[in-house]
Amino acid sequence: MIFRKRRFADVIERQLDLFERENRGLIDDCLAAERSYIGAERDEAEERYGDYMDLVETGTEALADLRDHFASTLDDDTSDEYTDAFNRAVLKRFRRFALEIEDR
Numbered sequence: 033m034i035f036r037k038r039r040f041a042d043v044i045e046r047q048l049d050l051f052e053r054e055n056r057g058l059i060d061d062c063l064a065a066e067r068s069y070i071g072a073e074r075d076e077a078e079e080r081y082g083d084y085m086d087l088v089e090t091g092t093e094a095l096a097d098l099r100d101h102f103a104s105t106l107d108d109d110t111s112d113e114y115t116d117a118f119n120r121a122v123l124k125r126f127r128r129f130a131l132e133i134e135d136r
Contacts, residue, residue, distance in 0.1 A: 040117045047098055047118070048125055055094060062087045062128060091129040095122055096136035 052059065065087050069080035099118045103111040123130040 040114050041121075043102070044114075044118050044121045047102065048121060051095060051098060051126075055091065058087060058091055058094075059126075062091065066128075088128055088131075091126070092131070092133050092136060095126070095129055096133055099133075100136075 062084065065080065065084035069077060069084050072080040099115060103115050103118075106114055119130065119133050122133055
């Protein structure tokens with residue numbers, strides 16, 4: 033069973049490295065938007081949270097696209113296994129983008 037969990041570890045790690053390199057600005061923008069939301073006055077908090085969530089959604093979609101593109105090259109059973117492994121890896125490495133990735 034451990035082998036099955038690690039089966040896609042290398043490819044997923046490389047994919048997440050690529051995502052991080054190509055989306056460094058987005059990740060930094062998420063951090064800044066989160067800080068802005070946390071520090072916002074009550075009358076601005078809702079808008080700041082919406083800005084933050086828009087950025088998170090963009091990152092989640094980019095990760096889901098990366099996942100789905102690779103998964104489309106696999107047979108159904110293998111694709112499901114890879115998708116589960118990818119989603120778990122996103123949860124560990126990019127928690128903010130993992131909340132809705134399974135729904136994409």
